[in-house]
Amino acid sequence: MIPLAELPTPTLLVDLDRLERNIASMAGAFAAAGVGLRPHIKTSKCWEVARRQLDAGAIGFTCSTAVEVAWLQSRGVTDLLWAHVPIGPRKVAFVVDSIARHGGGLTVSLDSVEAARPLSVAAEAAGVTVPFVLEVDTGHGRLGVEPSAAIATAAGIAALPGLRLRGVLTHEGHISALAERSDLERAGAAAGTLLVSIAEDLRAAEFAVEVVSVGSTPGATSAPFVPGVTEGRPGTYVYFDGNQIRLGSCTLDQCAQTVLARVASVRRAGRPIIDAGVKAMSSDTIAVAGGVGLVLDRPGVTFPEANEEHGFLHEGDADPLAVGDLVRLVPNHACGTTNMWSHLYAVRGDMAVERWEISARY
Template identity: 40%
Template structure:
């Protein structure tokens, strides 16, 4: 995609600026959302893998239930509180893909396991034991996946250490080790589609190899779980991968557009903002800052010339969100010729670079279908962050 195409409105542009939405606000195109859900569900179904969308992307009960209704096997979350909130909403299968520790959270996890099919994460025998002790005392076992570091350098043991750590965790009373998982975040650094395919397949194959090494140590390990929207389409096809956990795919954002996984038409969510200042022809300010859209640039530096700034302004090509403070988006003209005026009061539609942060910051989405407002979806309260 050329820089001109990236900054030129497509057929999905300028649909929502006039809607009765208080700015800054989220607007979700329900039809585009559903098409995205159906596409990924079909990919998972055809590949014979489970689909556990990462619902920390939105933290909205209605969105999660809609993902289940349209083919997801369960939901992935980042916090135990998120899992509890989705279980309250009726989701029956959940994976907390973030290690938890301690008796207090173990007791909550035990309670949750009695009303939902629950998977937990760990990457150490010590953390596993802090959970297993509580489950064992109740005559139960916590089903756990071992986190593997596939190159991001976040949580997870190295592939070389995985069999040793897996054996130690499998021996913990009250624990059943049932799989491995990773977040193959390095795939977001891909410079083009070919590079993305290579990185994704390599990550999937490396995880399958880790699983085989652990199985050779006598642990059944039925689940091999991969987790990134960037790579989901490719890793689903790797033999031996059994589960994918994409999150952003449901909405899409500039990061996915830059990778070639999405377009303006499949970017189902916009941040609507108002121009509140236009003191010079080549600069302006909007009422949406880092609390509304995040300060993230597109993940791969190779794409930042093509997709500059902190979001794609759909209905004002040539303008970019150059900088952000908490409540201000600082706009700068980067187009050719004389800047297009942005009168104070103008409303802009912006595809965020990182949709997860937009949902977390604004929390309420206005749902639009056929150009009409159909209602609102609200995100979970602060308790879901625990």
């Protein structure tokens, strides 16, 4: 064990007590509702976190990248959903090879016949069948077929050889734009309801629909619990972050991920400079208004701006910081911050108890 004061700065920390409470709370809510929990691995990219999620009852994982898929498969996790349209020869070949080597277990997301056709050609040539879910746009405006075109698109894709429809998927990311938590909850439930209705329409058209999958941490208290939804895919909940505080998904004392930094200069009164900037925190544009992150355990101190390797705090009426003082910073977006680091320290109280590797980074 290492005292935090002896760690290099900046460095990434995860509070084990908070992490374990977050995992247990989400797992318990999903289990009580009879809904499968398929966490998004992009938040942690860390096997020690993933193992705790599996031990708590996760049915598998959601992945963003081929690297995440391959890494989890190497760890023996086979029930994976790649929530990404596999476009281009490398991604197509990866999917087909993965199905051939692992005997299934990987499901991909598709939203058009044009995207599906190359995958179909490769799957047929290899003699494999690729399971897929139809991605539906329930309001986010990113990937996903319009609800009115869902049946026709599903029919067009399912008619291609080498592909098998398993169900439908959505990412209700648009609800994060809502300022009031009550509005967010209603929008999350509406997204889940819309997806369930599309699943029912597909079943009425004689398509087999076993998966009805929603996914986001802001929507994790609403969309997954619409009757007919089979699984939810929250990710950020393991750590939470500044954005989730803003959205009412958590409170500051639930945030498990922090960046440990030291004060490097106090030459400018009220404006301490720390040794952590956007390369430690990420400069994710999904950010708490007016700041790079939140300062933990320093009431009144804010973190309004940063360069690559330096951060600029504002003390306001708080007690002044001194050169060498430690501060712990809660990132705006945990997922983007994780991807900046190759390892983290798991901590209990003021002691680092283990060093964990972060894998499957770009």
